[in-house]
Amino acid sequence: MNIEQQLHLTGNEKGYWFVSQNGRLWLPNGKVPFGQANELGFSHEIAQPIGEWNGQTAWLICKEMNSSMSSIKCLLNRDDPSLFYMAGRAVQLSEFYRSHKYCGYCGHNMHISHKEWCCLCDNCNERYYPQISPSIIVAIRNKNKILLAKHARHNKDNLFTVLAGFTEIGETMENAVEREVFEESKIKIKNIRYVGSQPWPFPNSLMMAYLADYDSGDIQIDKNELVEAAWYHYSQLPKIPEYGTIARRLIEDTIVLCREYDELGKNE
Structure with missing residues (x-):
């Protein structure tokens, strides 16, 4: 651009x-x-x-x-x-x-580049770019149920959603998916696959969305992050995120897979 x-x-x-x-x-x-x-x-x-x-x-x-x-x-x-x-x-x-009005290295005034999204310092020639924080969000299916959690920040809204977290230095996105899920719920997952992405400017995330299947373990929540978490049948969901969010898309995609699981069981 x-x-x-x-x-x-x-x-x-x-x-x-x-x-x-x-x-x-x-x-x-x-x-x-x-x-x-x-x-x-x-x-x-x-x-x-x-x-x-x-x-x-x-x-x-x-x-x-x-x-x-x-x-x-x-x-x-x-x-x-x-x-x-x-x-x-x-x-x-x-x-x-x-x-970024002032340079973090030398303290001089910065000015905005007209060639790219960045701020420039004429004194030390340092340049700064807007920070984008890569993060993961994942919906996990266990047969005909989906894992939904109430995050501490959503407690007053009684909103349940899928698990998410920031990618750490030195790990792949898939590593981040496995780590965040285990840290927040103590369960292990498999069959991780990429779905899509969504810029999420609250304040500066890029959400990378995944689907995954349950592998093993019992839910034990990280109480610093979650208020509660449980497996929900697709026909009995609590309040979930609105349309337009990548979280809602993941939940909808997982509902389709849950229904396919039930249909397959009926036809066997």
């Missing part, structure tokens, strides 16, 4: 406006605003084109608005995730620019 430099708006610029600060986005009426800069009060603001959405320029402005600053989770769409991904880029770039 061609990266364009930040510029002072004249007021005539048109497009979708992604106004972000502190990990939130300006969403009046729950939508990303569209129109000319002067119509939205953005004349003379500093902005940067960060891509294109729906045939129009996507502009990033790094500032806090007086109202309607929200999480971008409401932009999740099961059929077209592109707006959510663009909003995620905006939020992550805004936070990156905010935290």
Whole structure:
């Protein structure tokens, strides 16, 4: 992608406006605003084109608005995730620019590159790139049941989902799947296979999604990570993540496999 430099708006610029600060986005009426800069009060603001959405320029402005600053989770769409991904880029770039005003090596002011997503130091020539944290998420099937857990961060929402965690230095994604599952539940898995990925800007993850089958062991949860975990029959699921998330896709894929297992048993 061609990266364009930040510029002072004249007021005539048109497009979708992604106004972000502190990990939130300006969403009046729950939508990303569209129109000319002067119509939205953005004349003379500093902005940067960060891509294109729906045939129009996507502009990033790094500032806090007086109202309607929200999480971008409401932009999740099961059929077209592109707006959510663009909003995620905006939020992550805004936070990156905010935290890299000064060089971590020499302390001098940084400036934003117009060639790539990075911040540059003219004093020591150091460059910094936005951090992306690879992580895994895995749905585990045991015959006609799926392992679902309530994570500590989801306790108040009573939400159950699949297991997930960050990849550590020096391990493959498959190693991370096995390790995270064992650390959180003490069970062993097999037949690990890759499904897909999803950028998850809370704050900067790239979720690599997998399916796996139960191998051995009894569930013993890590109480620092999980509130509870159990095997659930696909017809009796608790509250699960919304459509548009990679977690929901994994659960739906596993439900199909659970049903196939039952159908196979009926036909034997």
